Amino acid sequence: MDQFTMLARKEEDAQRHQKPAATDAKQQGGTAMDLSGGDNKQLWTRVKKRLWASVGEDVFNSWFARLELVELDGDLAHLSVPTRFLCSWILSNYQDRIIEAFQGENQDVQTLQITVRVNGQVQTKQTAKQDEPAAQTTPTPKVSATIRTGAKHNARIKQGDALSGSALDPKLTFDTFVAGSANEMALGAAKQVAQAVAQNAVTFNPVYIHSSVGLGKSHLLNAIAWAAGGADKSRNVVYLTADHFMYHFISAVQRQSAISFKEWLRGIDVLLIDDMQFLQGKSVTEFGQALSALLSGAKQVVVAGDAPPNGLEMLDDRLRSRLSGGLVVPIRSLDEELRRAIVEKRAEQALAKYPGLHIPSQVLDYVAKKVISHGRDLDGSINRLVAANQLTGEPITIDLAEKALHDLMRTRDTRRVKIDEIQIMVAKHFKVSKPDLLSSRRSRSVVRPRQIAMYLSKMLTSRSLPEIGRRFGNRDHTTVLHAVRKVEQLMSEDNGFAQEVELLKRMIED
Structure with missing residues (x-):
């Protein structure tokens, strides 16, 4: 059990002993009865399993273990927790995860309500007294889409099956995005897309943003959706993760309403697809057809993935060509200056929420220097420091940061890369065989990948030039040196x- 869990439970125990619990639930104006029903109990068990798989055992035990389902009412999921801090923390940091977990079992759930249990009792909204504090309710923001179908097909779509986008995060806007040299081109492209859409125009199309995990792709897509949708409420802006797109497609096939699904896609004004690398099967073909139709109709499309189009093996040549034909923008790894700007911004946001909070600049410097993996870990670092301060009252110092962020700092230890891994990755990327890289073949299709593999072996390993040469078909060290210099010149x-x-390089290091 970690320190956050222990302290939260102490808070729960203290609250429980403030006054004796009444023996009659009606005397408290609430109820201790099981309100969720057998089916909903099973659903809640499955939702908790999804949460556990999503956040891991430690985080689940710290923040979700004492969540209880009170009731499901239409699109509302009503949960309860034992303390006010736990209620505030979950709503601030994990409400989207909980909604996603519910929607994995029941697509009707759109809104989350969390109330604080008092003396083990919780009120449903039907029995709540007017003089008691209002329950904290935070609807999940989303950009929904109107289904534009002919009357012939409307009957196939039941009420409640209306197609919609994935949930948007209200915190992910252009105002909260921190710019730096690693992402300035992607940010500029995203802002230009949003401005053009606001003027009923189309700029670069399609736009494809790629980077490794946690560097801001989803943030930019959310920001475009908020900016483009806010400028004109009638504009049909849809943000979809790849798995949500596949869910819609599979559901349409099962309902025999594929034509309505296609017409809905063609009626979108701005389509934003996230996590493109997870699109699989026939949904790839469906997306390719939708992309062609939207581009032909001068509709804006923005896609994000963890590799450029030519690095996504599940795409066919036509779709790969369509995506590569637009603006392809990378986001590079965050340098220390940008990491420092990000943690400073997150600290300012935390201060607005918790007046009196103080995070010394030396601690921010320490976090920016030590947590180097990606932006989500930087966000998580500030969240952990704030939680430790709020739960324990301990001032935020470098010593506290060392204890609270120990596991995040492990990412600083660089994984030992092997030459064999580099050869396999380069061969796969350039569609040549590993034996070709080690052979004496001199064709350009083999020489350039071989030189790149030698260059990466020099950059990512501690092996000497003669040893690298031996691993590439017993070549002389001067051949390796020539390859390194040639690649540097071309770069x-x-x-x-x-x-x-x-x-x-990023793919190999990851």
Whole structure:
């Protein structure tokens, strides 16, 4: 049991002993009865399993273990927790995760309500007294889409099956996005798309943003959706994760309403697809057809993935060409200056929520230097420091940061990369065989990948030039040195080539 869980439970025990619990539930104006029903109990068990799989055992035990289902009423999921701090923390940091977990079992759930249990009792909204504090209710924001179908097909779509986008995060806007050298091009493209949409125009189309995990792709897509949708409420802006797109497609096939689904896609004004790498099966073909129709109709499309289009193996040549034909923008790894700006911004946001909170600049410097994996870990670092301060009253210091962020700092230990891994990754990327890289073949299709593999072996391992040469078919060390210098020259002259090598480097390091 970690320190946060222990302290939260102490708070729960203290609240429980403030006054004796009444023996009659009606005397308290509430009820201790099981309100969820057998079916909903089973659903809640499945939802908790999804949460556990999503956040991991430690986080689940700290924040979700004492969540209880009170009732399900239409699109509302009403939960309860034992303390006010736990209620506030979950609503601030995990409400989207909970909604997603519910929707994985029941798509009707759209809104989350969390109330604080008093002396083990909780009130449903039907029995709540008017003089008691209002329950904290936070609807999940979403951009919904109107189904534009002919009368012939309307009957196939039942009420409640209306197609909609994935949930948007209200915190992910352009105002909260922290810019730096690693993401300035992607941010500029995203803002230009949003401005053009607001003027009923289309700029670069499609736009494809790629990076490794946690560097801001989803943030930019959410920001475009908020900006484009806010400018004109009638505009049909849809943000979809790849798994949500596949869910809609599979559901349409099962309901025999595929035609309505296609017409809904063609009626979208701005389509934002996230996590493109997870799109699989026939839904890839469906997306390709929708993309062609939207581009032909001059509708804006923005896609995000963890690799550029030519690095996504599940795409066919036509779809890969369509995506590559637009604006392809990378987001690079965060440098220390940008990491420092991000933690400072998150600290300012935390201060607005918790007046009196103080995070010294030395601690922010320490976090930016030590937590180097990605932006979500930086956000999580500030959240942990705030939680530790609020739960224990301990001032935020470097010592506290060392204790609270120990596991996040492990990511600083660079994984030991092997030359064999580099050869396999480069061969796969350039669609040549590993034996070709080690052979004496001199064709350009083999020489360039071989030089890149030698360059990456020099950059990512501690092996000497002679040893690298031996691993590449017993070549002389001067051959390796020539390859390294050649790749460096090409990277300085060709930005596209430099991006490709940088992508390979990130993929190998990950």
